[in-house]
Amino acid sequence: xxxxxxxxxxxxxxxxxxxxxxxxxxxxxxxxxxxxxxxxxxxxxxxxxxxxxxxxxxxxxxxxxxxxxxxxxxxxxxxxxxxxxxxxxxxxxxxxxxxxxxxxxxxxxxxxxxxxxxxxxxxxxxxxxxxxxxxxxxxxxxxxxxxxxxxxxxxxxxxxxxxxxxxxxxxxxxxxxxxxxxxxxxxxxxxxxxxxxxxxxxxxxxxxxxxxxxxxxxxxxxxxxxxxxxxxxxxxxxxxxxxxxxxxxxxxxxxxxxxxxxxxxxxxxxxxxxxxxxxxxxxxxxxxxxxxxxxxxxxxxxxxxxxxxxxxxxxxxxxxxxxxxxxxxxxxxxxxxxxxxxxxxxxxxxxxxxxxxxxxxxxxxxxxxxxxxxxxxxxxxxxxxxxxxxxxxxxxxxxxxxxxxxxxxxxxxxxxxxxxxxxxxxxxxxxxxxxxxxxxxxxxxxxxxxxxxxxxxxxxxxxxxxxxxxxxxxxxxxxxxxxxxxxxxxxxxxxxxxxxxxxxxxxxxxxxxxxxxxxxxxxxxxxxxxxxxxxxxxxxxxxxxxxxxxxxxxxxxxxxxxxxxxxxxxxxxxxxxxxxxxxxxxxxxxxxxxxxxxxxxxxxxxxxxxxxxxxxxxxxxxxxxxxxxxxxxxxxxxxxxxxxxxxxxxxxxxxxxxxxxxxxxxxxxxxxxxxxxxxxxxxxxxxxxxxxxxxxxxxxxxxxxxxxxxxxxxxxxxxxxxxxxx
Amino acid sequence: xxxxxxxxxxxxxxxxxxxxxxxxxxxxxxxxxxxxxxxxxxxxxxxxxxxxxxxxxxxxxxxxxxxxxxxxxxxxxxxxxxxxxxxxxxxxxxxxxxxxxxxxxxxxxxxxxx
Numbered sequence: 001x002x003x004x005x006x007x008x009x010x011x012x013x014x015x016x017x018x019x020x021x022x023x024x025x026x027x028x029x030x031x032x033x034x035x036x037x038x039x040x041x042x043x044x045x046x047x048x049x050x051x052x053x054x055x056x057x058x059x060x061x062x063x064x065x066x067x068x069x070x071x072x073x074x075x076x077x078x079x080x081x082x083x084x085x086x087x088x089x090x091x092x093x094x095x096x097x098x099x100x101x102x103x104x105x106x107x108x109x110x111x112x113x114x115x116x117x118x119x120x121x122x123x124x125x126x127x128x129x130x131x132x133x134x135x136x137x138x139x140x141x142x143x144x145x146x147x148x149x150x151x152x153x154x155x156x157x158x159x160x161x162x163x164x165x166x167x168x169x170x171x172x173x174x175x176x177x178x179x180x181x182x183x184x185x186x187x188x189x190x191x192x193x194x195x196x197x198x199x200x201x202x203x204x205x206x207x208x209x210x211x212x213x214x215x216x217x218x219x220x221x222x223x224x225x226x227x228x229x230x231x232x233x234x235x236x237x238x239x240x241x242x243x244x245x246x247x248x249x250x251x252x253x254x255x256x257x258x259x260x261x262x263x264x265x266x267x268x269x270x271x272x273x274x275x276x277x278x279x280x281x282x283x284x285x286x287x288x289x290x291x292x293x294x295x296x297x298x299x300x301x302x303x304x305x306x307x308x309x310x311x312x313x314x315x316x317x318x319x320x321x322x323x324x325x326x327x328x329x330x331x332x333x334x335x336x337x338x339x340x341x342x343x344x345x346x347x348x349x350x351x352x353x354x355x356x357x358x359x360x361x362x363x364x365x366x367x368x369x370x371x372x373x374x375x376x377x378x379x380x381x382x383x384x385x386x387x388x389x390x391x392x393x394x395x396x397x398x399x400x401x402x403x404x405x406x407x408x409x410x411x412x413x414x415x416x417x418x419x420x421x422x423x424x425x426x427x428x429x430x431x432x433x434x435x436x437x438x439x440x441x442x443x444x445x446x447x448x449x450x451x452x453x454x455x456x457x458x459x460x461x462x463x464x465x466x467x468x469x470x471x472x473x474x475x476x477x478x479x480x481x482x483x484x485x486x487x488x489x490x491x492x493x494x495x496x497x498x499x500x501x502x503x504x505x506x507x508x509x510x511x512x513x514x515x516x517x518x519x520x521x522x523x524x525x526x527x528x529x530x531x532x533x534x535x536x537x538x539x540x541x542x543x544x545x546x547x548x549x550x551x552x553x554x555x556x557x558x559x560x561x562x563x564x565x566x567x568x569x570x571x572x573x574x575x576x577x578x579x580x581x582x583x584x585x586x587x588x589x590x591x592x593x594x595x596x597x598x599x600x601x602x603x604x605x606x607x608x609x610x611x612x613x614x615x616x617x618x619x620x621x622x623x624x625x626x627x628x629x630x631x632x633x634x635x636x637x638x639x640x641x642x643x644x645x646x647x648x649x650x651x652x653x654x655x656x657x658x659x660x661x662x663x664x665x666x667x668x669x670x671x672x673x674x675x676x677x678x679x680x681x682x683x684x685x686x687x688x689x690x691x692x693x694x695x696x697x698x699x700x701x702x703x704x705x706x707x708x709x710x711x712x713x714x715x716x717x718x719x720x721x722x723x724x725x726x
Numbered sequence: 727x728x729x730x731x732x733x734x735x736x737x738x739x740x741x742x743x744x745x746x747x748x749x750x751x752x753x754x755x756x757x758x759x760x761x762x763x764x765x766x767x768x769x770x771x772x773x774x775x776x777x778x779x780x781x782x783x784x785x786x787x788x789x790x791x792x793x794x795x796x797x798x799x800x801x802x803x804x805x806x807x808x809x810x811x812x813x814x815x816x817x818x819x820x821x822x823x824x825x826x827x828x829x830x831x832x833x834x835x836x837x838x839x840x
Contacts, residue, residue: 084782089775119784119810222778278770281781282788311811317798409813413801416815422801515802515815516779 028076028103029182032096032127033111034120035082036400036520038139040064041169042111043079044529046179051536062443063095064533084119086126086213087222089514090446100132101210107185108134109178111169114144114151115521117296121288122281125190128160129213133185136164137178143521147305148298155295162188170526192287195279197272201265208258218262219269220277307402307522314406324410328429331398334647335391336433336464341642342386348635350379355623368561377553380601381546384436384689388541391430391437392534395444400525404444405517412515418498419505421445421513424454428497431461435686439693440541449510452702455694456504459686459710460496462489465603469681472607476662477674485675489682496683496713545692552688556598560609571597585680585715586673586722596680602687607661614664672726676718683714752827755820756791757803764792765824772821780822784810791824 031039044051047066064079080099081092088094100106110127112120127134141151153164163181167174194202198219205215269276314323354371362370398404404423412422423445430438438458442451462470470489474482559571575594582593591613599606623631669677685691685707695703759765767787770777785791785807794811795804802815814822 085778087778089779089782116809118808122782122784277774277777278781278787282786285781285784285786311794311804315795315797315804317796321798405813409797409802409804412813412815413797413799416801511775514773514776514779515813515818516776516783516785517813518783519804519811519813 027074028078028105029107029109030099030103031077031079031109031111032100032123033082034084034113034116034123035518036402036523037082037111037113037120038169039079039082039111040533041526041529042109042137042139042167042175042178043077044532045167045169045172045175047077051532064536083123085123086130087217087220091448091511092446100130106132107182108132109137109182110134111137111139114138114141114149114166115147117144117149117151118285118288118292121291122284124160125192125284125287126213128162128188128190129192129211129216131187131211131213134160134162134188135178135182135185136160136162137169137174138164138166139169141166142168144296145299148300149296150299152295152297156291159291159294160188160190162186170529190287192283194283195274197269197274198276198279198283201269201276205258205261205265208261214258215262216276216280218258219265220280221262221266222277305521310522311406311519315409320410324407324425327403327407328425331394331426332429332433335387335394335430335437337646338643339386339390341639341646343383344642345635345639346379346383346386349632350375350382352623352628352631353379356625356628359622365561369557372561373554373557376557377550380553380689381542381549385538385542387434388437388440388538389534391441392537393530395426395441396530396533397525397527399444400523400530402520402522405519408517409519418501419512420450420454420501421447424450427454427458428461431458431463431497433464435459435461435463435690436693439690439697440537442697446513447511449508450513452508452698453501453504455698456702456706456709457497457500459690459706460493460500460683460713462493462682463603463686465687466681468604469599469606470678472662473665473674473678476666477669477671485678489678492679492717493682496717500709500713541693541696544696545689548692548695549688553601556601559597584722585718586670586676586726587680587718589668592669592673592677596684599681600685600688602689603681606681610665611661614668615660670726672722672724675725676722679721680714680718683710683717685710752825753823754826756793756805756814756822756824757816757819759793759824759826761793761795763826764790765826766790767822768825769823770821771823772818776818776821780812780814783812784808785812785814785822791822 031043033039043064043066047068051064051066063081066077066079068075068077078099080096083093083096085093086097086100088097100108108127108130110124112124124134124136136156138151138153138156144151151166153166157164163184163186165174165178165181167178169175194216202212202215202219205218206212209215209218266276313319316323354375357370357375358367360367360370395404398407404426407426408422410422411425415422415424418424424442426444427438427441430441435458438461439455442454445451445454467486470486471482474485478485559574560569562570564570564573571594572590575590575597579588579590579593582588582596587593591610594613595606595609598609665674691703691707694706753768756765756767767785767789769787770780770785780786785805789807792806793803794806796802796816797804797813800816802813803819805812805814805819
């Protein structure tokens, strides 16, 4: 006999199979709650290491899910985005209602923040009115006690008619009791006192609506038939989280008639001076206020919130900008200081593997393909693991600690001039290090339009990989003014970014973010959970973007390796073919034009390509098996040392420029051509990984738009520079 | 940003925690309130999504709202409504009409001021 690992019940367990009365019990549990209430912590406590992250059906909205293997059966847990209301006031929130509407087998676990009980109970009231079986997980009760409030779960249970269980999601305390209580999940009741006329109108509509909530939402004008799926099957859910492109849900039969009747009823109410939209919200708030009042009592000595004291410094109008700058600089520094040594380590491993591959007794072309396409391609993809993992961990920390909201508050005045929310400042700063994580970080913006605008704009910000190219060219052509030229390139990049953001402000349709955002309490997030989610997100990126990167690396390898019948390499032939296109901007040397092609893989590869064509190939160093292992071990230790040292050092350091290559370039190009090359390198497509990241986040169409836009502005800007200096 | 006509004031319904007030009602946008001041919200207007978000956060007619601070560069306001701290852009705050004479009942705690 297997006992359930949580509730301890065995044959009588009713959680995931058939209930005691023979009725089927939900196999999918949806965790619903306001943002930062501990839903993800709870799902982690319930399901351990089985967490997965994917996009919600047909959207780019991220949803975490997991499979909990209880002895009595398997339950799918779905962590829906934080929502203040079922009707949704932001795109992320708008997936909650379709998820619950579309699954007749749903059980709702409403995670309630005991420190914000009144606010959260308005959502609970909506969930009760929606009518799915419900259990309430009362989280952060210990924090509420510290603040001088004791919340009585029994009083809440009596008021709502659903099981209410106190849990501590971070530690897992109370999770067993929650699982047991899920067997008692009920539809519940919420005695919300709506104005009489509104109540009567809702009663008339309810006969044509799937639930009381739908009737009230239709009456309030909040209900959108397009978001309501006709059947449960139209919204796939669960641990198989490849939830992309399932198509828009069909409109159910009752949608249009209900909307039409609601329109009539709303008109009648307005004529008698009742605004259903405001009155429904007001009545729910009064209900929440009353229930919270009955369920809480003062306890002990209330301690002042340390968050208020921190905010006095962080949000101070005079100190705030300095705090913002310091915070952004620290985020940027940690992201790259903690990841760069490991990117270098992976590069060393890649080099050893490539040397071993070339030493294998294989035909030369096969060995070259193995080292130059397969190992190089996989290495290019894997090289993003350290930086993405670090970024996701830091973002997770900032978001859950309540710091990201403060960044948004402080930067809002600055970003508003671009029509962007304050949070957009973070992707822009991260772009200075690497564009790929910066594109990934646009997910934290509320509106898809803002995410896309920022993702299209930030490739113009010079990333760290472009710096060695600039240093090489500046040292070769303008050694006395190298610093000035480098500064000018950074300014140029930021101007191009602002220009792009403004151009797409008018060109892209969609909502702008509301200027309203909660400033949540400061909390120390559970580090293990933050790291776990960072890893899950990193894996999700690699799975989605790895394929296109591998393909492009293989194509570049083929160009560089294969030769035409006459003995000329395909690379040279293609480069000579492209040279006339670049002649107007001063780049008519095929070797320079050719370097732009491998520059698509990574900008620093341009230097290797030019070294090859201008100064000849280096003989590949052979590495013995044992020597390779020793080299990898030494690199590993060096990465550890560099990680520690990098915390206090510069993360934008670059190697000394190749003097031989510099002198060859100085002989082959004019100053105007060199400046034109710098500007073109600054503005054209940063790398294939950035394009893959944009494609994963926004689709092929916008990835193509990004490539076309970057090439266009790079060409025009380089032309202007060449005309001015050539 | 999409704007709609100002909605019907719900101040017709009396506030839940007090009775009639004698002080004359002086309506103004919340953005005009100085830091450290509090006022009772009379009416919410503006873009429907913004109103919906404000209501969901507990910033609703009849509640007392405190202006805790302002961000630099014409940035947003830092408000406190009940136990919830909220950021509201100044142009959205202009659509939150408050009774500037109605602040004495729930002053801003000294420690919450910047």
